[in-house]
Amino acid sequence: MxxxxxxxxxxxxxxxxxxxxxxxxxxxxxxxxxxxxxxxxxxxxxxxxxxxxxxxxxxxxxxxxxxxxxxxxxxxxxxxxxxxxxxxxxxxTCKEALVFEVIEDIHGRYHDIIVAINDKLNGRNSMFSSFIHNMKTSLAVIELACVNPSQDALGDIALENEKLKRNLEQALNILRLDEFSNDYVPERVDLHSLVSTVINEKKRDFIYAGVYPKLHGDTAYVYTDKKWCAYILEQIIANAIKYTPPGKNIYMEITPDEKRTVLTIRDEGIGIGAEDMPRVFELFYTGKNGRDHKAATGIGLFMVKHIAKQLGIEVTLTSAIGEGTKVCLSFLSKL
Known part of the structure; x- marks a missing residue:
């Protein structure tokens, strides 16, 4: 034309x-x-x-x-x-000015949504890349152990198999976060029994690290989702084990009240520097400790904060270099 x-x-x-x-x-x-x-x-x-x-x-x-x-x-x-x-x-005209103001506002909102989606997508890509890399490492170890089978090799295979299970469970939990409401079943839970179960499941980790769990407190019922609450406890205890030197203790104490029940998890580990404290719950942030410990991913505490918010659990963390770390979980009591 x-x-x-x-x-x-x-x-x-x-x-x-x-x-x-x-x-x-x-x-x-x-x-x-x-x-x-x-x-x-x-x-x-x-x-x-x-x-x-x-x-x-x-x-x-x-x-x-x-x-x-x-x-x-x-x-x-x-x-x-x-x-x-x-x-x-x-x-x-005034009408035209209002039209452009609305369009600018819509642009701003959608821009923020797109940025958030891209950040989330990039974060997930990084997380799954990390999981895949860890699983490939475990598979390589298992493959080498199969070439020269022995009693020690069987122990290595069992250890790497546990790592594979943890990575797969972590990946599945991340995928479930978007549909959390569909996978959330609030119920009356015995917190003491739940902590004891998590400690028992982490028994091998405690033994390998040479760290000793100390649970204090009596039976206390809280209102929460048993599976997701156990996941939170696993992440916090795993971090405590990772950063606590052999021969030290990890103390867990339950303090019930009429309205709130507080679970305190305190380790005798290396602690967290003041400069890292404001960002410990950020995704992928590992801080100085993460640079010294290559196994750190910066995912655990982020997941803890995110899931705890969905469950209505208040999370606070205090720490100091050389004095260990204390995490307090405040639950709604169900008496």
């Missing part, structure tokens, strides 16, 4: 859009003009109405031309607004 034909079509469309936008004003102007011409004709006998009619139509044409130019500017700005944020707009 030739440029002239395109331009003619655009002008025709612009004129139509201008008339559609200003039809009320045009009708009002024509009715008013007809009324004035009628008064002019009745007042001045025998006078012609051609001249005032031409003047009136000329004024209308000038008005439509101005409005068409304004419509062209508005449509151009609107087209720019559809494609990008921070566009240059030159509203001619």
């Amino acid at each position: 030739k440029r002239k034909e395109v331009w003619d079509m655009y002008l025709f469309r612009l004129l139509r859009q201008t008339i559609d936008s200003e039809w009320k004003a045009i009708i009002f102007y024509l009715v008013n003009t007809a009324f004035l011409l009628l008064i002019f004709n009745l007042t001045f006998t025998g006078s012609l109405i051609v001249y005032p009619a031409l003047i009136s139509l000329t004024i209308l044409a000038a008005y439509l031309t101005v409005k068409a130019v304004m419509m062209h500017s508005f449509l151009h700005s609107l087209d720019s607004a559809k494609h990008s944020k921070g566009y240059a707009s030159y509203p001619e």
Whole structure:
């Protein structure tokens, strides 16, 4: 199609859009003009109405031309607004200004949503890359152990198999986070029994690390989801084991109250520096300890904070270098 034909079509469309936008004003102007011409004709006998009619139509044409130019500017700005944020707009009226303000607000909101989705996607890609790398390492160890089978090799295979199970469970839990409400079953849970179960499941880790669990407190019932709460405890205890030197203890104490029951998990580990404390719950943040311990992923505490918020569990963490770390979980009591 030739440029002239395109331009003619655009002008025709612009004129139509201008008339559609200003039809009320045009009708009002024509009715008013007809009324004035009628008064002019009745007042001045025998006078012609051609001249005032031409003047009136000329004024209308000038008005439509101005409005068409304004419509062209508005449509151009609107087209720019559809494609990008921070566009240059030159509203001619208050309504146009409001339209661009709404579009800018929509752009801002969707931009924030897209950034959040991209961050989440990048985070997940990094997490699953880490899981896959860890599982490949475990598979390589198992493969080497199978080449030279022995009693020690069987122990290595069992250890790597546990690592594979933990990585797979971690990956599944991350996938379940988006549908947490569908996998959440609140119930009356014996917190003492649940902590004891988690300690027993971590028995091998305690033995290998040479660290000793100390559980204090009596039976206390809380209102929570048993499976997800156990996952939180596993993450906190796993961190405590990882950063506690051999021969030290990890203390767990349950303090019940009428409204809240507090579980305190305190280790005698290396502690966390003051500069790292504000960011310990951020995804992938490992801090100085993470750089010294290559197994750190910066996922555990993030998951703890995220899931605890969904469960209504208040989480606080205090720590100091050389003095260990204390994590307090405050549950809603169910007496």
